[in-house]
Amino acid sequence: MTTTNNKFNYYFYISLLTIVVILLFKADNSLSISYKEALNVFVNNSVLSIISKLSISIFGQNDIALRLPFIVFYASSVLLMYKLTENYFRYEKDRFIAICIFMILPGVISASLLVNSAIMVIFFTLLYLYMYQKNAKHSYLLLVFFLFVDNSFAILYLALFFYSFKNQDKKLMYFSMIFFILSMYIYGFSTDGKPRGFLVDTFAIYATVFSPLLFIYFIYSLYRAGIKDERTITWYISMTAMVLSIVFSFRQRVFIEDFGPYVVISLPFMLKTFFHSYRVRLKEFRQTHNIIAVLIVSMLVINVFLTFINKPLYLVLGNPTKHFVYQYHFAKELADELKKRNINEVTCIDKELQLRLKFYNIVEGEKYFLSTRSYYNYDERIVIRYYNKELLDVYVKKIEK
Template identity: 45%
Template sequence: MRERLFLLLILVLSGILLSFATQSISISYDEANIFFNGNGFIHYLAVYSTQFLGQNDFALRLPFILFHLASIVLLYKIGKLFLKKRVDRIISIAIYALLPGVNGVALLVNNGIIVIFFSLLFTYLYLKEYKVASHLVLIVCLFIDNSFAIFYIALFAYAIMKRKTDLLILTLILFSASMYLYGFDTGGKPKGYFVDTLGVYAIVFSPLLFLYFVYAMYRILIKEEKNLLWYISFFSLVVSLLLSLRQRLLLEDFAPFVVLSVPLMVKVFFNSYRVRLPAFRKLHTFFFITVLVFLVANTMLSFFHKPLYAFMNEPSKHFAINYDIAKELADALKSKGITKVMMKDDKMALRLKFYQIERGGNYKLSLQKEIEEGYEQINITYYGKVVKTFYLYSFK
């Protein structure tokens, strides 16, 4: 009962934090493009949610938050299969819930959290030996997202090593089908994106935790039993790093599979920690606390990012600039009774459309002064710092 209460507490806190974050960011251009012009699974998720709850940021992001919470439950159930101690399982899901990359895909309109959920669903069903159900999930994955091609490669390697003939045949067929339906670009000349890829992984995990992830994968490779989660995480990492030698990758194609390794990292750490006498655990304790502090700091920074604008000379270089401004600009226009505006910036126009600011009318919005008189200046300000300035012209 105590363990379930901790699980519930993590779910509640994660849900509250993500729900709060929906009110502090604006829809990005990529999200608006999916919402208005998409035709995939996540498009219909977002559209149906806003039709039911109203066209607002919370309704837009709610389906992805719910998938995130369901993923935490699945990871907890998977952890129960090979993490013997209750504290290990709780720490595992707590770390997962704190990962900056996981919170990012849980908050934004993208396929990442859907991929994580179905990967975990297959893993749980397969480990519980629900063979038919797990195979059906794999087939469904083919029609959800092209990134599952990497998942099929990892499962194919697992099937070869563990001599799982049925899984081997199925993943080979599904991988071939994925290549036929979506393709996979491996062209291009070497351009040195390997370091960039490592940097993105460090952001997904937080830098220190990523280093430990690499260590844990290596330690399991040479010393410990390699289970299904290891094959998924390890081969996703290796394939992404190899491909990054030739081209810039979309990390959402790989990162969702790598973060499934959290229970493995917890297991490796506590196996090493508990074989030592208490007097020789100080270094491990220090490392654990340091990693946790940096993890929490990185996560909180991603949620409470707006105060950083106050310390930046060039706000346009803020890491979250693409997820800010639009909502505040729409509110400023509505406060003036404006619901239609002409502008050259197609991307901002599509973002404003979500907030019921259409194109047209008797007003023009510009980032530049077009004439010296007859305009109204709209400043988007965070914590006393002007982040963006717009010029509003009236043609009445």
């Protein structure tokens, strides 16, 4: 390994370690459990729930234990992406830049902090691609395993079917279609509700996952690879996810955690396209690319900053509930305020809040009544504020026996 490679390896591991430390700090100090996350801890029995409960049983019922498995999935995904891009770029510097951008993609960062399947899907998809790259054959054991992990792997099966059809790989073609059918049978496909168009919403979510300019260039790179017949297995996976999400959005709202993981894995391919386009031009003709690069990096930095430090946004929002992570705030602070008043069990009208408080050991009981709506004879009013901006008012009444 050259001195240059050693240098960028060092930079990579330092960068990854720094982000993981920030994520752990964020998990412990800035987020509360949401209602959907509480369902995974106390009600559901999915793979997601099993992982969360196992971590809590080992490390205790706290926010770091809740989010630790997904931070581990994040770090493992970054390491796999680093291995997958070995010898992929002409210059080691390009590889480092690509990995750094992957590490700070808003969608990837957010997925690493929340209890959802997105970061798991990213990890297992990258693991499959790594095994394929390393052994030059498909891992059918992994494909069987994926059936029991998450419903969104149906997208991977369908992408592999298209890939095998193009390469005339009959074994993969048959197995991928069988796995796709089994996935549809096990998990089903929701077609409930009145048909409505959500195409604009879908593009807006993708723009949030990537950042707007990066997403536009991503679409261009997929299109360019398609017309130039540079369609790799990764291209098929990302293109299948993108097209399906667009088609479904004509009828219903799509869940980005089902499609996003398969889209973000093509980031290195997109950046390789950009670097190639940049270097084939003389320096005096690179101005447009330089402007695009500066704008993309600037927007990424802003998005990452807002992902990690978003509470000040409450100061400029008239309605706190419009904050993009409102559902992940205030529950822990409310539990702390209740404990200061020696209140450890309450009955809430808001059952979602009730389940969130349960995670912080405020159990359901008949000693106190808690409401988010004011009433005339309450005993105490508790106000949760961020930067002196009111987020939540609750009213507590001791129940006389």
